[in-house]
Amino acid sequence: MASLPRASVRARIHQPGIQHTTVVTLLLATYLSSAAFAQTRKNYTFTVGPHANISVDTQVGGISVRPGASDQVLVTAILKSDNVEVDQQQMGNRIEIASHWLPGADDKTGQVDYELQIPPDATLNLRSPLGALSAERLQGDVTMEGADAVVNVRSIDNGHVHVRTMRGPITVTDVSNGHIELSSISGDIHLKSVSGPLVQASSGSGKIFYDGDFGSGGEYKFTTHKGDIEALVPADVSADFRAHSVLGRVHHDFPLQARHTRFSTEAGRSFFGTTGKAASEVELRSFSGRIRLKRR
Amino acid sequence: MKCSDVERVLPELLDGAPDGAYQTEFENHLKSCPACSDLVSDMALISGESRQLAATDEPPARVWVRIAAELRAEGLIREPGSQPARPTLVPASTRPRWAPSAWWLAPVAAALFAAGSYVVSHKPAPQVAQQQAPAASQTPATSAPSVAPAIPEVANASPVARAAAKVAPASVPASPPLQVARKSAPPTVVGPASSADDQQFLREVSTRAPSMRATYESQLQAVNSDIRETQEYVDRNPGDADARQHLMDAYEQKALLYQIALDHIQ
Secondary structure: OOOHHHHHHHHHHHOOOOOOHHHHHHHHHHHHHHHHHEEEEEEEEEEOOOOEEEEOOOEEEEEEEEEEEOOOEEEEEEEEOEEEEEEEEEOOOOOEEEEEOOOOOOOOOOOOEEEEEOOOOOOOEEEEEOEEEEEEEEOOEEEEEEEEOEEEEEEOOOOOOEEOOOOOOOOEEEEEEOEEEEEEEOOOEEEEEEEEOOOEEOOOOOOOEEOOOOOOOEEEEEOOOOOOOOOOOEOOOOEEEEEEOOOOOOOOOOOOOOOOOOOOOOOOOEEEEEOOOOOOEHHHEEEEEEEEEEEE | OHHHHHHHHHHHHHOOOHHHHHHHHHHHHHHOOOHHHHHHHHHHHHHHHHHOOHHHHHHOOHHHHHHHHHHHHHOOOOOOOOOOOOOOOOOOOOOOOOOOOOOOHHHHHHHHHHHHHHHHHHOOOHOOOOOHHHHHHHHHHHHHHOOOOOHHHHOOOHHHHHHHEEEHHHHOOOHHHHHHHHHOOOOOOOHHOOOOOHHHHHHHHHHHHHHHHHHHHHHHHHHHHHHHHHHHHHHOOOOOHHHHHHHHHHHHHHHHHHHHHHHHOO
């Protein structure tokens, strides 16, 4: 209708067959429809102390978090319709935000997107089955859960990062000094410049890509069932490598120094050895995926 | 004062309300009883440290959910609906974490995880069990006795493992008796994909998140396929510890799928 020329529309309205009541009804229906799907923004502000605990939970919608003032949590909720509401409560230093559906809501009308500014040292828990989850430039622990959610974590220092998805891809960039545990059933996992005392990533059919230097003194475990594992590391990496694919192939282009291992050494399916001072332990395991350790 | 008396009054003393009458007896007993002395010092330490815990140090809600799932799987707590007067260990939340018709997913997820652990923790079949298999397969009547030892083994396992055995009976073939039973019985192996729990899982998803039904079903099929594939490999290579670990990983993936669904369809 919108694409029709005005004259054409006017002509149609003035056709004898179309009554004024019909036009009014159509306009009213359009208005009501647009009202029902009206997007509204709601802002909430909370005052908190150090190390606040913040949880956001939505059925459908994205959640993005970035650092703000050290004693304030600012939440902007963007509701796609009146069929969904936002519950928020503060209990001391703990803040819980959750959206809940009203009767008639569905994946479209029940969507709520959140934008948060939080103290950098806060502990963060995000959950959205359908939507993008992102957090950046924080220093507290971060936990994210989603089914199809696309997860992005960037620039987290000293905090633990726990992420799990069903098939949503996980990307973690510039994270250090924390425990990092990432798991997905079929989503790909990308780690770039990630290091820490414990870095674990597992995916069933998704692939795992690591681009970094494996830090110094950490434990790195990457596991897939049928997804490939690829690690791109500098030539001077210092690590003790163990790689084994039960049914897949393995490849590396490093001069590894051999050592004893509990794994059965099978040509083309496993490699073991150290480079440099073997500061970190790196274990790459797949059932049927391919494993590649490449020099940058 | 006896040891049993110490245990009885210990909570009051730790709460900081010592009674002068038995405080002296209490202290005298501690001097003569190393066991009670250790107990009191441990409890005092725990009690003192726990007071230092700030609210922000409390674990996230999902930890409570997992603990509750384990406890339910072990029958230590029941659904609030079945006994309204009984308190639940799951803390109140801003919205119900446990939908009445989906609560069963949590113990199933826990059981799946336990199934994986069970598979990995059990050693490959010893030689003697392998040797019994042909005889059992030749005479079906003798298969019953050879199955029998499997029952106590499962029964002696933890309650969660027993639940796991119910959920995925084919997932615990690595123990010797079950392996014999499998060889002796007709091929009635119930694959993970056909379990009743999976069907109920998909029914719940269809009802509560119909738009995601196809996605969950395809993911479930993929995970079950991974379990089957790994299981078959482990059957052929029972000594491959790494393959057994992958089997546990596959069960963990399935448990993760159930947990994600539980969160989604609440």
